[in-house]
Amino acid sequence: MDQLRMTIERFGGVNLLPVAVALVALVLIGAPSSWVTLTVAGLAMGMMIFLMASGLSLVFGLMDVLNFGHSAFVSFGAFVAASVLAWLGGWLGADSILLNVAALFAAFVAAILFGLAAGWFFETIIIKPVYHDHLRQILITMGALIVAEQIILAVWGGTPMTVPRPNFLEGSILIGDVAIEIYRAFAFILGLIVYIALYLTLNRTRIGLLIRAGVENREMVEALGFRIDRLFVAVFMVGSALAALGGAMWAGYETLITPALGGELMIVVFIVVIIGGLGSIEGTLLGAIMVGLVANYVGFLAPKLALASNMLLMMAILLWRPNGLRPAVK
Amino acid sequence: MTLLSLKSMQTNIGQYAVLHDVTLDVPEGGVFVLLGRNGAGKTTTLRSIMGLWEPSPGSVTFRGQDITAMHTADIARLGIAFVPENMGIFGGLTVEENLILATKNGTFDKDRLAHIWRLFPALETFWTKAAWSLSGGQKQMLSVARAIIEPRDLILIDEPTKGLAPSIIDAMAEAFREISETTTILLVEQNFEFARSLGRDMAVIDDGRIVHAGTMAEFAENKELQENLLSLSA
Numbered sequence: 219m220d221q222l223r224m225t226i227e228r229f230g231g232v233n234l235l236p237v238a239v240a241l242v243a244l245v246l247i248g249a250p251s252s253w254v255t256l257t258v259a260g261l262a263m264g265m266m267i268f269l270m271a272s273g274l275s276l277v278f279g280l281m282d283v284l285n286f287g288h289s290a291f292v293s294f295g296a297f298v299a300a301s302v303l304a305w306l307g308g309w310l311g312a313d314s315i316l317l318n319v320a321a322l323f324a325a326f327v328a329a330i331l332f333g334l335a336a337g338w339f340f341e342t343i344i345i346k347p348v349y350h351d352h353l354r355q356i357l358i359t360m361g362a363l364i365v366a367e368q369i370i371l372a373v374w375g376g377t378p379m380t381v382p383r384p385n386f387l388e389g390s391i392l393i394g395d396v397a398i399e400i401y402r403a404f405a406f407i408l409g410l411i412v413y414i415a416l417y418l419t420l421n422r423t424r425i426g427l428l429i430r431a432g433v434e435n436r437e438m439v440e441a442l443g444f445r446i447d448r449l450f451v452a453v454f455m456v457g458s459a460l461a462a463l464g465g466a467m468w469a470g471y472e473t474l475i476t477p478a479l480g481g482e483l484m485i486v487v488f489i490v491v492i493i494g495g496l497g498s499i500e501g502t503l504l505g506a507i508m509v510g511l512v513a514n515y516v517g518f519l520a521p522k523l524a525l526a527s528n529m530l531l532m533m534a535i536l537l538w539r540p541n542g543l544r545p546a547v548k
Numbered sequence: 549m550t551l552l553s554l555k556s557m558q559t560n561i562g563q564y565a566v567l568h569d570v571t572l573d574v575p576e577g578g579v580f581v582l583l584g585r586n587g588a589g590k591t592t593t594l595r596s597i598m599g600l601w602e603p604s605p606g607s608v609t610f611r612g613q614d615i616t617a618m619h620t621a622d623i624a625r626l627g628i629a630f631v632p633e634n635m636g637i638f639g640g641l642t643v644e645e646n647l648i649l650a651t652k653n654g655t656f657d658k659d660r661l662a663h664i665w666r667l668f669p670a671l672e673t674f675w676t677k678a679a680w681s682l683s684g685g686q687k688q689m690l691s692v693a694r695a696i697i698e699p700r701d702l703i704l705i706d707e708p709t710k711g712l713a714p715s716i717i718d719a720m721a722e723a724f725r726e727i728s729e730t731t732t733i734l735l736v737e738q739n740f741e742f743a744r745s746l747g748r749d750m751a752v753i754d755d756g757r758i759v760h761a762g763t764m765a766e767f768a769e770n771k772e773l774q775e776n777l778l779s780l781s782a
């Protein structure tokens with residue numbers, strides 16, 4: 219038994235969990251081609267949710283701030299990107315890949331810039347007065363979320379908005395009899411790039427060192443002479459921008475968005491942060507991948523359980539590891 | 549010359565009044581010992597100096613500058629280091645990373661580092677290990693090392709011998725003696741033998757008030773005073 223545990227640890231420990239889930243799913247599903255499609259869908263969904271959740275996890279870990287308004291950044295990111303794409307519709311339909319990419323790039327940049335600005339505003343105006351007070355944080359960030367949703371309603375209206383996709387991301391690639399949607403592969407790769415960038419920043423730079431130390435013990439970092447509050451504004455802005463980027467990706471994935479999108483995703487995002495372990499980017503990725511895979515497998519195997527699958531996953535993981543899969547050291 | 553001066557400091561934590569009247573002058577150089585029973589307000593005093601609690605009314609003056617309302621980080625940048633009661637080690641970081649964070653610009657002074665390794669050889673041995681895996685004594689060494697990795701004017705140390713084996717306590721005493729040749733130490737301690745061997749000046753705090761201040765030599769002679777101020781029953 220101990221030997222088995224050691225072997226598992228050596229090959230990655232809890233990181234193996236998604237692999238185990240995927241293998242079990244393969245047995246249950248039977249047909250390899252459906253399994254591949256579901257797995258790719260799960261990984262893509264996981265990566266998009268990772269984008270949305272990573273900022274929330276760091277913000278909570280670093281400043282102990284509960285931001286229930288985080289999903290507003292997701293919604294805004296989706297609508298800002300959708301508007302830019304609609305506005306550049308001519309470029310999207312063009313045969314030139316260059317114009318396609320330029321339109322997509324413009325939409326992402328707009329979402330990110332909006333996220334940075336909104337994050338700065340949110341942190342300085344709404345969060346700063348309620349540091350160290352969880353109850354007020356919950357109340358005021360929930361209030362801000364309601365206001366944000368109303369702003370979206372006022373600006374974009376209540377009817378669902380269609381999101382045009384660039385031509386080059388339409389369709390699928392066929393490998394044997396397995397079809398892989400290009401957009402999903404794209405979402406996965408983009409998420410992976412962001413993860414690697416975050417990982418390197420956190421683990422290879424002095425700013426990252428300060429953030430990791432701050433997540434563990436904020437007071438001590440200040441007692442060593444660093445203004446955590448200023449660093450926190452920056453982390454908050456980056457987290458908001460990533461949420462907006464996640465929203466933009468999600469918009470292109472769903473192709474039809476409503477103002478309720480952020481609120482619907484918020485529950486999933488919180489589940490990911492909780493099962494991943496607060497304050498750790500590795501944990502958030504692991505949690506997001508697990509949620510993405512399980513949602514897709516269960517949706518196929520037992521559609522009636524699909525809605526409950528995330529909650530069940532969270533309960534199972536918390537019973538096993540009350541602090542989540544890979545929490546930051548506290 | 550007075551390095552640090554506390555004037556009628558009162559500190560509330562939430563709705564509790566913890567410090568009622570802390571007035572204290574810490575001269576430059578040597579080890580100044582702050583004694584007191586459990587719950588007397590020693591830790592709160594150090595945290596108030598460091599800006600982790602804000603005293604009001606009352607004032608903290610360092611080298612003639614009023615630092616009462618300053619941000620903790622700015623107080624640290626003035627040259628005050630803090631070794632807290634729980635050591636404040638970053639467990640997820642390596643020993644090296646813990647020390648790097650304690651430097652202003654992320655580089656070590658080679659001589660100082662060599663010196664620290666000589667004082668605390670365990671830190672060199674476990675240089676690249678995650679700090680959570682260190683023993684209690686090694687964590688305390690790391691916490692002290694962070695305070696002296698760069699020159700400081702004042703080091704606040706809260707009960708560094710708590711839970712340590714006698715041999716490590718001796719090493720600590722040796723280290724503090726050496727540090728105090730160049731840096732003023734404000735030491736909170738319950739281990740009276742340890743405190744006596746290091747301290748030149750001292751004060752006693754009780755129930756949030758300074759109730760005695762003088763030299764260590766005098767206080768060590770006066771058994772009755774010790775009994776009165778430090779024994780379990782007041």
Ligand SMILES: Nc1ncnc2c1ncn2[C@@H]1O[C@H](COP(=O)(O)OP(=O)(O)OP(=O)(O)O)[C@@H](O)[C@H]1O
Nearest residue numbers: 561562564566584585586587588589590591592593
């Ligand atoms: N965070 C807090 N909230 C409420 N009361 C506190 C808090 N911290 C300390 N106190 C109270 O303030 C008083 C002084 O505490 P402090 O930690 O300064 O004592 P101390 O002299 O350091 O004691 P010890 O020797 O046990 O470390 C105690 O009565 C304690 O209960």
Ligand SMILES: [Mg+2]
Nearest residue numbers: 590591592633
């Ligand atoms: Mg104490």
